Amino acid sequence: MNSQVIALTAGEPAGIGPELLVMLAAQAETFPAQLVAVADPELLVSRAQLLGLPLTLHEVSPGDPLPPVRNGHLAVWPVASVVPSEPGVIDARNGGHVLAMLDVAIAACQAGHASAMVTAPLSKAAVIEAGHVGFTGHTEYLRDVCGVEEVVMMLACPGLRVALATTHLPLREVADAITPEGLTRVLGILAHDLTRYFGREAPRIAVCGLNPHAGEGGHLGHEEIDVIIPTLEALRAKGMQLEGPLPADTLFTPRHLDGIDAVLAMYHDQGLPVLKYAGFGQAANITLGLPIVRTSVDHGTALDLAGTGRADVGSLVQAVHVAIEMAAAARD
Structure with missing residues (x-):
């Protein structure tokens, strides 16, 4: 088993984040670390089925032993959506779910269950409309939760x-x-x-x-x-x-x-x-x-691409590699 664990949050459920995680699982063996999704398992399965991609999930909790790394397989720390999600159609009721995924990943990094966290894109508007009025983005949220x-x-x-x-x-x-x-x-x-x-x-x-x-x-x-x-x-x-x-x-x-x-x-x-x-x-x-390693993609939720199979996983792949390198190189 790889010594590093990278926590991957799925981001906005209606965006391309969930399917990017499925695409990443298909090449899991190419990474020198263990990938763990922080997501709604049902959403990942439905998106994999929609795109015709193989996916076998292994539901575990942070700190539990992880399954062997295999292409098409993905460990997941489950965080249930509030309501089912349709590709390309944002439902603000899931705004709190997006933050809950972040909280799980942050806590796992702080507890040493993950070496780094990598985030798929979210919708700021959905989070704000869910009642989190002061929310301005991943970066500022991580700052506040980590207390820096x-x-x-x-x-x-x-x-x-x-x-x-x-x-x-x-x-x-x-x-x-x-x-x-x-x-x-x-x-x-x-x-x-x-x-x-x-x-x-x-x-x-x-x-x-x-x-x-x-x-x-x-x-x-x-x-x-x-x-x-x-x-x-x-x-x-x-x-x-x-x-x-x-x-x-x-x-x-x-x-x-x-x-x-x-x-x-x-x-x-x-x-x-x-x-x-x-x-x-x-x-x-x-x-x-931050006191933890966090990377992300260089793009947004791409609602117009969600569920089409045309999303490019390249930036997420790069974000994972950078997170692995940073976690390995980190020094006080």
Whole structure:
């Protein structure tokens, strides 16, 4: 039996998450770890039947012995749906079920029953409509449940890592959210975890400006002068290897990325479109700053693809491999 156990949450029941887990089970023997689904077993079986994919489930509880790894077989920690799910049709009554799957996976990681957790995509709207009004996404939920002050979202594909200074905020709120304290925490977590999980002893981080042309010397905004530049200078004085702030439209070019271990973008749609263009379907979403390892896919629920058999499992495969590598490399 493989020593590592990777907990896989199925995400939004009406989306492609459940069938991605079924697809992953079909290639279980290719992973150097044991995969365990955190899902509604009936949903996994129905989706496998719909797509004509072989699936044999083994229902167990966290901490129980796991069955031998075989293609087409999947251990599952059961979490029942509230109501049956139809592919492509969201029912908000299952919003709490989605969070319950996360809670099981988090607790398993905290108890040492899982080495890492990998999440399929969820619907924020469904969770909010189920009554969880303050919910803003996986990243922030994991932060709160794990009891840490700050986490950092980073997406990675071959040759490029992009982390975010702010995550799921309306654009008009981003500038006010860029503070010296926040940037200091984010850059500290990013540098620490690049060393902890990726072996970068003195990581070099390129930092985007917030405004076009990185503020053009104050003519296109003052956030660089008032906040970003002083913060970077203070961190450089403490030994951090930081480049910038650089204009985002030229930072993502080979000359500026040469020798860079990660880029810090100021907001979601500043950095992630570039990353996804470079490696969509082969990228992993990573949450840094947690006491556990968590990765995810680089895409959403894809309701239009659910149940059609046309969903691409590539990003989930990458997320599992990254989680395995991070868990193996983790050091204090």
